[in-house]
Amino acid sequence: METIGIWIAALLTLGIFSFLYKDNPFYKFCESLFVGISAGYWFVTTFWQVFMPKLADNLIAGRFYYMIGAIFGVLMLLRLFPKIGWLSRWSLALVVGTTAGLYFTRYLVSNGMVQVQNTIIPLYVKGNLSQTIGNLVIVIGTFSGLIYFFFSKEHKGAFGGLAKLGIWFLMLSFGASFGYTVMSRMSLLIGRMDYLLGTWLGLIR
Amino acid sequence: MNFLEKLLALDRRIIFLFIAIAVALPLFFTVKLHIEVTPVVRNLHNALEALPPGSKVLVSLDYDPGSMPELQPMAESFFRYCFMRDLKIIIIGLWPNGPIQANSALEVILNEPDIKKKNPKYGMDYVNLGYTAGNEVVIERMGSDIPVTFPKDYSGNKTEDIPLMKGVKNFNNIDFVYNLSAGYPGTVEWVLFGVDPYKIKLGAGNTAVQAPQIYPYLNSGQLVGLLGGMKGGAEFEIATGHPAKAVKFMFSQSVSHALICFFILIGNFAYFATRKKKGA
Amino acid sequence: MKKTKAVLFSILIILFFFNLSFPQENLSPLPPTEVRASDTPNDNGHSITVTWKLSGDDGADKKNVVAYEILRSDSPTGEFIVRGMVPAGNNTYQDRGAKEKEDKNYFHPHKDFYYKVRAKTLNSYSESEVAGPAQAYGEWFHLGKLPVFVGTVTFTIMVLAFISLARKGKEFYVRPLAGIDAVDDAIGRATEMGRPILYILGLGSAADIATIASFTILNRIAKKTAEHKTKIIVPCNDPIVMSVAQETVKAGYLDAGRPDMYKEENIFYLTSMQFAYVAAVNGIMLREQTATNFYLGKFYAESLILAETGSVAGSIQISGTDEIAQIPFFVAATDFTLIGEELYAASAYLGREPLLLGALKAQDLAKAIVMISLALGALAASFHLGFFLKLFTVQM
Structure with a gap:
């Protein structure tokens, strides 16, 4: 049984890889299979992991206030009926509103205040050249980056120069980011190769 | 069309072929590479070493099979480390697939001879509380009540009846949180909704794609340490003195990186050389 | 027997010569002093903070104090129970308890408690004087x-x-953005070629700011495509996003005065799984031969795969996301990129809506x-x- 599973997985991997050569029916088959199965899997997961434990179990246990959430959920489904479809906006408003509220203070603290607090550092550290340079890079980089994302003034003159410095800092960080992602992609490929050559063909241990 | 122009117009399928060879061929060789443990990984390892045996570690696996090559070795090496150090593991997932990934990592680790000798018991030494929907709200709720957020474990046992969960009410009773993350919800949410409001100690393993985004949280101390991609995983294996999968794959990773660097260099050389000619 | 006596005698002699005495009188360390107990500020009222001055024997060169134990009692003369322990060198402890009455560790608010701190060495200890009474109470504001x-x-x-x-009509200046100026050309090109436009809203939920910004841009682009009679395809990753996208495109067609041209089947849901979604969108790009691709919203690992496929297919591509990790790929593989906040700015710039501006x-x-x-x-x-x-x- 396990062998059949390994063969199916390996052939499907090759099917998706075949896209690297060019679009072909084998790839299309694998793609459709993937989309179909994942949509089905998602449905089953949502039913058993969300609908049953979060709603049905609570209602059965007599916690009827869960009906409030259920009603909003049903409102969402009313999109299927164009005449009363507008009711679904209430549910959307609830989702958007609560998420915004939940995130606002969290972002302000974790990504705003704590980060600003950690950028307020001395520009000169006595007797420590490398830390002085490090601190300068952090402060100037943050400052010029903020200038680049300032939309109320055109990038001209000294302001434009700082914005340009900001984009340089951004591009440098993008480069680092790019490197990391190449690493990620290679890792994924290594994982698949290991599967094909090791688990499937048994060529490597 | 001269050679350089031909190089620029190179069919990308040839590059794909080269990459495939660069990745596949090294898998056949066992080469011992010198892998240096970087400070961000060292810090995570030190923080874990400071935990006394019996400490409760919450592991949140927030990824799916798509990120397995990077994060699965991290899960395995972490579980191995916890069992060897007698740390108690509480597994959860903010992604539906997370707890399934945990089970397959546990299956590998529990069959290793060293761990078999220790004979860790489900419910006493480790527990899998499964997945619950709600993303970051799950973290928020765990801050006030873990058993209410996860009333049952993965197999349907009542959380309050599990010996390991006795006395675990909220984050106050958790000594360390380890998060393996491939996107949303993940490490960012754990920092925003766990670290800052509840002062949890958080270490993380991330896909390399995500890692640069997480670095600001390291500098500010919101995160104890970070394993970035397969390389981070390999460093952690070295730090814990048990080289495994991630270390094994590092040779392939290095060869493919060298090839990519080579392509970038000759690509840029050809680009600038041909441009100069056209300009002239 | 004789042998034991001889050994004991020799030990005594050695001790005598080395001037060592049994450290009986120095066995217990100096006690902690100035112990204070008071309500922990800014909490819900189930904790008391205890502070003390370190024992005179707690220090690098003395080293005999290893830890402090914190003890609590209901009365100054009653039985004191150990509540917690901190390593040497620490001078504060938060005595915390549960807020639920049925919990074994319930911490009674508004009740007098008395505290003692015990300095411990490896084999002895000494206790401070009793501090208190202190009461725990909650604060309204943190x-x-x-x-x-x-x-x-x-x-x-x-x-x-x-x-x-x-809203009152004040004109606000927003600096020009390169990516936005290119939108009109891109739509014009699609019209000339008679090929459709692909608009990807990313993997974000309808509540993500990037997705919300993208909806505004989608509305403008939908309006333009309606004017040019160009087909627009919007495959979605999230059912809620799909619903909003349908509304948005419909509104764009209405604005252009062509509600009859709006086709709901072109704005559809594919799957919520990341890579399955990418596989399907890649297929659409190659089969439909889209002339222009927009990637605006929240993107993760799929960014490069999408942009790369689009680039191979020869489409003009305009991208924008606030996911920092994905911007490099968009910069490298698409023609124009709105970096981070520029996406929000673009949405305000195009929409000119008071809310966004x-x-x-x-x-x-x-x-x-x-x-x-x-x-x-x-x-x-x-x-x-x-x-x-x-x-x-x-x-x-």
Whole structure:
């Protein structure tokens, strides 16, 4: 049984890889299979992991206030009926509103205040050249980056120069980011190769 | 069309072929590479070493099979480390697939001879509380009540009846949180909704794609340490003195990186050389 | 027997010669002093904080104190029970308990408690005098979070003020963005070629700011495509996003006066699984031969795969996301990229809606404040003026 599973997985991997050569029916088959199965899997997961434990179990246990959430959920489904479809906006408003509220203070603290607090550092550290340079890079980089994302003034003159410095800092960080992602992609490929050559063909241990 | 122009117009399928060879061929060789443990990984390892045996570690696996090559070795090496150090593991997932990934990592680790000798018991030494929907709200709720957020474990046992969960009410009773993350919800949410409001100690393993985004949280101390991609995983294996999968794959990773660097260099050389000619 | 006696005798002799005595009188360390117990500030009322002055025997060269134990009792003369322990060198302990009455560890608020601190060595200990009484009580406001409150209120006022100004018709300047100027050309090109436009909203939920910004841009682009009679395809990753996208495109067609041309089947849901979604979108790109691809919203690992496929297919591509990790790929593989906040700015620039413009202006003001704080802060830190940092310190 396990062998059949390994063969199916390996052939499907090759099917998706075949896209690297060019679009072909084998790839299309694998793609459709993937989309179909994942949509089905998602449905089953949502039913058993969300609908049953979060709603049905609570209602059965007599916690009827869960009906409030259920009603909003049903409102969402009313999109299927164009005449009363507008009711679904209430549910959307609830989702958007609560998420915004939940995130606002969290972002302000974790990504705003704590980060600003950690950028307020001395520009000169006595007797420590490398830390002085490090601190300068952090402060100037943050400052010029903020200038680049300032939309109320055109990038001209000294302001434009700082914005340009900001984009340089951004591009440098993008480069680092790019490197990391190449690493990620290679890792994924290594994982698949290991599967094909090791688990499937048994060529490597 | 001269050679350089031909190089620029190179069919990308040839590059794909080269990459495939660069990745596949090294898998056949066992080469011992010198892998240096970087400070961000060292810090995570030190923080874990400071935990006394019996400490409760919450592991949140927030990824799916798509990120397995990077994060699965991290899960395995972490579980191995916890069992060897007698740390108690509480597994959860903010992604539906997370707890399934945990089970397959546990299956590998529990069959290793060293761990078999220790004979860790489900419910006493480790527990899998499964997945619950709600993303970051799950973290928020765990801050006030873990058993209410996860009333049952993965197999349907009542959380309050599990010996390991006795006395675990909220984050106050958790000594360390380890998060393996491939996107949303993940490490960012754990920092925003766990670290800052509840002062949890958080270490993380991330896909390399995500890692640069997480670095600001390291500098500010919101995160104890970070394993970035397969390389981070390999460093952690070295730090814990048990080289495994991630270390094994590092040779392939290095060869493919060298090839990519080579392509970038000759690509840029050809680009600038041909441009100069056209300009002239 | 004789042998044992001889050994004991020789040990005594050795001790005598080395001038060692049995350290009986020095066995217990000096006790901790100045013990104080008081309600823990800024909490829900189930904790008392105990502080003390370290024992005279707690220090690097003395080393005989290894830990402090904190003991509690209902009365100064009653039985004291150990509540917790901290390693040597620490002089505070938060005695915390549960807030649920049925919990074994319930901490009674508004009740007198007495505390003692015990300095422990490896084989002995000494106790402080009794401190107290102290009561735990909850506070209405967490004063440590004051900076967050001030920040939230100030920013909200700024946003509301700018929105109201924009509503009153005040013209706000937004600097030009390269990516946006290219939108019209891109749509024109699709029309000339007679091929469709692909619009990807990313993997974000309808509540993500990037997705919301993308909806505004989608609305403008839908309007333009309706005017040009060009087909627009919007495959979605999230059912809620799909619903909003349908509304948005429909509104765009209405604005253009061509509601009859709106086709709901072109804005559809594919799957919520990341890579399955990518596989399907890649297929659409190659089969439909889309002339222009827009990737605006929240993107993760799929960004490069999508942009790369589009580039191979020869489409003009305009991208934008606030996911920092994905911007490099968009910069490398697409023709124009809106970097991070430029996406929000583009949405405000195109939409000219008071709501978006006001928010953008408020953000600019907030950024100016941060920049000034940074500059002043860095100077203050360089001259060791610590007070400035305190403005940003948040207690949880």
